[in-house]
Amino acid sequence: MKTWFVFIESNTSGTGQLFARSAEREGFKPILFAKDPSNYKYASENGIEVLRINTEDKEAMLHACHLLKSESGVAGVTTSSEYFIHAAAILASRLGLPGPQASVIRNCRDKQKQRQCLRAAGCDVPAFFPATTLKGARAIAESMGFPVVVKPVRGSGSVGVKLCRNLTEVSTHATELFRQRRNERGLAVPRRILIEALAKGPEFSVETFGRNVVGITQKYLGPLPDFVEVGHDFPAKISDSARKLIHNSVISALDALGMGWGPAHTELRLCETGPKIIEVNPRLAGGYIPELVRIASGIDLIAETIRLAAGRPSHLTRPLNRCACIRFIIPAGDGVFIGAHGIDEATAVPNVVETRLYRTPGSAFCRKGDFRDRIGHVISCGDNHTDARFSAMKAYSAIRVAMQSN
Structure with a gap:
């Protein structure tokens, strides 16, 4: 029996299918952990094993991995989705499998924390300030001067990222971002946004x-x-x-x-x-x-x-x-x-x-x-x-x- 290779969710633009195929070529049997398997049409079309599970529940996923491990072993845990790389790192660590440090992934996925770390190390980044209220976002944008880029502190695929040329546009977009409680994948989002300078160049x-x-x-x-x-x-x-x-x-x-x-x-x-x-x-x-x-x-x-x-x-x-x-x-x-x-x-x-x-x-x-x-x-x-x-x-x-x- 082939050893399992676990994927936690998948991106939705096609790479997830390529990940599963690569696992098969390496001699593993891919299994996709998914909260809603209907999001991944490629899985059913290609006969990929899918386990319906709450992928926000790390303990439930760990238990599922232990069951797979007792059956035929688990070779690895990863994901093709930005939103689940932290969970994959945690599971890999707890299973004794190779993977990145979960704390590094957590800090890197928060754009504010990442920017602060890069700036402290002397890396050149655009000027930026976090905001937790609409009033704060407006004040920051006015002090920085226009245009500014307004974006969520977590996200992928340019979701929620917009150039704002005046205070009205900042207010409109910041209000929309603050109103969101969950992202396009149904995951909770922090009530923080970034206001940053537009970096000009290719x-x-x-x-x-x-x-x-x-x-x-x-x-x-x-x-x-x-x-x-x-x-x-x-x-x-x-x-x-x-x-x-x-x-x-x-x-x-x-x-x-x-x-x-x-x-x-x-x-x-x-x-x-x-x-x-x-x-x-x-x-x-x-x-x-x-x-x-x-x-x-x-x-x-x-x-x-x-x-x-x-x-x-x-x-x-x-x-x-x-x-x-x-x-x-x-x-x-x-x-x-x-x-x-x-x-x-x-x-x-x-x-x-x-x-x-x-x-x-x-x-x-x-x-x-x-x-x-x-x-x-x-x-x-x-x-x-x-x-x-x-x-x-x-x-x-x-x-x-x-x-x-x-």
Whole structure:
């Protein structure tokens, strides 16, 4: 009987399925702990074992893991979801399995605590102040000057992050954030927000494994005031001097946070004064960036994470030296998604390796201003940046989204 590999919940953008497949390729039997299994259609479609359990109850999950351990053993515990990496770290520790330090993950997931730690260590971060009341948020924004970025202290996928250009916008958005008691996954959220200065410059993310920099990703954002990521290029086409600055900045940030185990995804802006760390995420990137890394470099970060969590040696050798790009499909407005034309045309573009839609015709669509606005993507891979980018944009331009107004 195969040894179990436990996943606590999953992200909802596709990587969760890749985690389960990697566990199977490593010879394990994946099992998904989920409060609501209906959130993960891929599990039933692929015959993945699912245990319905309250994933906010760590003791219940620990008991379930002990039952699995007595049956055929548990090789590892992890998650592809930002919201459950702390719980996974706690369970792994209590089961005597490899994993990151739970206290490091807890502090890193709180954007205020993370920023304070980075600033104390001398890392360059945007100016920021926490607020617990609307009056406080307004006063902070006025003292900082506009525009400011207003965001929750916990979150993922740009959920709740917005640029505010005046006091009215700050009041409106801060009121909305303070009103929320639970996030989009149904988890309780702290009654704290951050008001921070807008860092100006191109945005990048750095994909690391331990203290090894795997590569730098160029990120493209949609129009303000939202911060929706609309595309990525891996690796980023930047100068050697910029690459060195970013590399050193990120390693310093990881050291400041005490992070040295497993994957991390650090987002930053390359400003005139140098890199400014926006946030360090103690997990793999979302937005299919691990897939871009795999097809461009040959390094499978998802498989490496599974191996590490199971106590197996990692292999970060780079057999390929190509460029991969993704462009996300985002409807122009709200309504009912009727379908997308031009998929076959996009798929036929040279260097395109994948076109995918996340929604089915007839589903309602309402823009959120975050990752949930993305309804599909195209991925290309070429021998150089020019070819890969050209193919991605040509395929993206071929797809026409049909919407029916409500």
